[in-house]
Amino acid sequence: MRITEADILVIPGYRGSEPTHWQSRWEGRMSTARRVHQREWTKPVREDWVQAIAEAVNESVKPVVLVAHSLGVAAAVQAIPLFEKRVAGAFFVAPPDVANPLLRPRHLMTFGPYPRDPLPFPSVVVASRNDPFSTFEAAEEAAGAWGSLFIDAGESGHLNHESGHGPWPEGLLTFGKFISGLKLEEQRSGEA
Known part of the structure; x- marks a missing residue:
């Protein structure tokens, strides 16, 4: 699949992604990318964030590829049961450990725990060994559960x-490789 054949949904995390963030830069470079906007970036409400993501997916006309960062990953995973259209793939970066009682601010824990079922689409999880919002092991375990x-x-x-x-050019190269491996035919054959 090429980027132009997909609706790229950019899903920022807590506080949104400022103009210098890689998500904002990628969004500006990809003609089919659009941001999922949230009503409240600094006091996130799980139900609102999940609904906004589900609406963006369900309004899409091309196969959907999710590009989520941090709390955006948690909200995207929680939104999956509400998707009426198939997602072609997801690129998840720095998922926070939303089940960790030491996570701050504490209201971010309302986005957890993560579902542990395999995701119904191909996905990549990129995690750091010194992320202040998650242990490397927690991110690796979530990725394993999701397949x-x-x-x-x-x-x-x-x-x-x-x-x-x-x-983040390395991330963009990894994303490009990931999306090029997605099959457009699978998305079309799965639609009713």
């Missing part, structure tokens, strides 16, 4: 602008 390809990003912090991942 996701797991990518070790080394000691990369939260994989955001603050950790030096503004444009």
Whole structure:
């Protein structure tokens, strides 16, 4: 699949993705990318975030590819039962450990725990060994439960602008390789 054949849904995490964040930069470079907007970025309500993602997926006309970061991953995974259209794939970066009682701010825990069923579409999880919002082991365990390809990003912090991942060209190359491996025919044959 090529990027132009998909609706790329950019799903930011807590506080959104500022203009220097890799998600914002990628969104600006991909003609078919659009951001899933949330009513409240700093006081996220799980039901609202999940509904916004489900609506964006269900309004799409092309096969959907999710590009989620941090709390956006948690919301996207929680939204899957509400999807009326098949998702072709998901690229998940820095999923937080929403079951960890030490997670701050504490209201982020309302997005957990993660479902542990295999995802109904191909996916990649990219995680760092020193992410302040999740242990490497928790991210690896979630990826295993979901059947996701797991990518070790080394000691990369939260994989955001603050950790030096503004444009994040390595991530874009990995995403390009992932999306090129998705089969457009599978998406079309799965539609009613």
